[in-house]
Amino acid sequence: MTKPVIELKNVSYRYPDGTAALTDCSLALVRGSRTAVLGSNGAGKTTLFLHLNGLLHPAQGKLLFDSAPFDYSRAGLRSLRSKVGLVFQNPDSQLFSACVREDVSFGPMNMGLAETIVRQRVEDALEAVDLLDSADKPVHNLSYGQKKRVCIAGVLAMQPELLLLDEPMAGLDTSMQEHLTGILDELHSAGMTIIIATHDLDFVYSWADEAVVLQQGRLLAGGSPTEVFGRADVQHELGGEPFVAEIARSLSLLGIDLRDKEYIPRSTRDLLKALSMHSTKQEKCI
Amino acid sequence: MLTEQSAYTNRWRQVSPVAKGCFACSGIVAACAAGSPRAALLAALIISTVTIVGAGIPTIRYLRVAAPALTFLLASALSLLVSLDFDCTTGGMPFHLAKSEFPRVAAACSRSLACLAALLFLALTTPLSDTISLLRRCKVPDTLLDLMTLCYRTLFVLSEAVHETMVAQSARLGYATARLSIRSLGGLTANLTVQIWQRSQALHLAAEARGNDGTLRFLENRYDNSWQHAIIAAAAGVLLILFVVIL
Numbered sequence: 001m002t003k004p005v006i007e008l009k010n011v012s013y014r015y016p017d018g019t020a021a022l023t024d025c026s027l028a029l030v031r032g033s034r035t036a037v038l039g040s041n042g043a044g045k046t047t048l049f050l051h052l053n054g055l056l057h058p059a060q061g062k063l064l065f066d067s068a069p070f071d072y073s074r075a076g077l078r079s080l081r082s083k084v085g086l087v088f089q090n091p092d093s094q095l096f097s098a099c100v101r102e103d104v105s106f107g108p109m110n111m112g113l114a115e116t117i118v119r120q121r122v123e124d125a126l127e128a129v130d131l132l133d134s135a136d137k138p139v140h141n142l143s144y145g146q147k148k149r150v151c152i153a154g155v156l157a158m159q160p161e162l163l164l165l166d167e168p169m170a171g172l173d174t175s176m177q178e179h180l181t182g183i184l185d186e187l188h189s190a191g192m193t194i195i196i197a198t199h200d201l202d203f204v205y206s207w208a209d210e211a212v213v214l215q216q217g218r219l220l221a222g223g224s225p226t227e228v229f230g231r232a233d234v235q236h237e238l239g240g241e242p243f244v245a246e247i248a249r250s251l252s253l254l255g256i257d258l259r260d261k262e263y264i265p266r267s268t269r270d271l272l273k274a275l276s277m278h279s280t281k282q283e284k285c286i
Numbered sequence: 287m288l289t290e291q292s293a294y295t296n297r298w299r300q301v302s303p304v305a306k307g308c309f310a311c312s313g314i315v316a317a318c319a320a321g322s323p324r325a326a327l328l329a330a331l332i333i334s335t336v337t338i339v340g341a342g343i344p345t346i347r348y349l350r351v352a353a354p355a356l357t358f359l360l361a362s363a364l365s366l367l368v369s370l371d372f373d374c375t376t377g378g379m380p381f382h383l384a385k386s387e388f389p390r391v392a393a394a395c396s397r398s399l400a401c402l403a404a405l406l407f408l409a410l411t412t413p414l415s416d417t418i419s420l421l422r423r424c425k426v427p428d429t430l431l432d433l434m435t436l437c438y439r440t441l442f443v444l445s446e447a448v449h450e451t452m453v454a455q456s457a458r459l460g461y462a463t464a465r466l467s468i469r470s471l472g473g474l475t476a477n478l479t480v481q482i483w484q485r486s487q488a489l490h491l492a493a494e495a496r497g498n499d500g501t502l503r504f505l506e507n508r509y510d511n512s513w514q515h516a517i518i519a520a521a522a523g524v525l526l527i528l529f530v531v532i533l
Binding site: 050053055074078081082085086088090092093094095096097098099101102103105106107109110111115118119122136137138139140154155158 | 290294413414415435436438439442443446485488489491492493494495496497498499502503504505507508
């Protein structure tokens, strides 16, 4: 088995007001994987992310990066945060500078890189999110979707090994969501480990290699999306299952089994393809 | 917002901030060095013409941006010129014009106008982020500049929050009567106070997440022909100063 890049071992955390945000959470993420963290509001998704970036210290348990425990010293945190990039949900609470290009340079400048390298990284990051045209615009004149992309560029410019995105699709229109999915696919094929907190079951089903479900700060389930969404307790906690999974299940009850050996359709496109293949097969039989 | 709009769209957007800063400073020096109110007024006229014609700022917008400062200047001039006399021992009007003060008021007003023109030149042609990096080069303390950066950014975030809250309040008849308006304004203030606190916490977290440990550092914009522009601006500045001194 591949060695995990980041691990949580029995991590517990309680906010100062007494709310238990994480309770005995254990998790291991493999390098280059795509993980989705699911759970209702207040389940502990954001708290988990704040731990992974070293912004919160666990009250109990420990976190490991490349099998070494997190180093919470100033230098240790600096190195951790340059490897683990975190994009928050609300773009307005993480953009500092009034100018797009300047804001994207914030992370790499904090890493103490030489100016020429920073300049190159900023251009590359802006290109990756397709924002080179808006590089000199003031941040407050951008749309919500563009601001969100500036935030992602700001973290990409730090060239992290791990990218944490807190509800990146929230508030984006369908075309912007597709665009963002495209960016994520490119990053994944470049070898980046990506973790996303989201409520979008359909997106998780089609995109993730691994799904993790949190319930009131506890780990309810973890594994491949087909396995996780098949569980009744998960369906109950999340209030349903992905559309494609539901349709496929209903069809199988009607005697139409779309599964082909190991293959299970996970997106609408796959489902339609499987259906058309199934009908061709049926015609041949007749 | 008008200033902001001009700063990003004017004809001299791509001219180095060093050059623009140089010319603005020369303007202030010229205002102080002017021997007579007439010279200072001429300096103000030259600088505002350069801003309107050179940088292509629409005259109406220029006047609208200058209006608050001009009103303030007018009020100060009047308070210097007119003195109130409550004793009424002299009879007649309870206030009278201090004619002896006139030369002093003219000098102060003309100088203020020239200084205002110089500052407006910088504000309307240079985005604040460029001005801040220029100040950083001039070795202004980092803490001050960080405050400027955050204030500037927060200004927009908060004005949006104010707008959204007010719209939400109006939608539920929050401003239907004078009584309700006062109530709603109170609610808005309380809500904003909490929002400011929460947003500052969020900004702090976000800065830490991106590896920040104190000073806010950004990449400076690069400008082509920076030196040529600075030399031209400096020459224009020196000419302006010589002009007002000789006049």
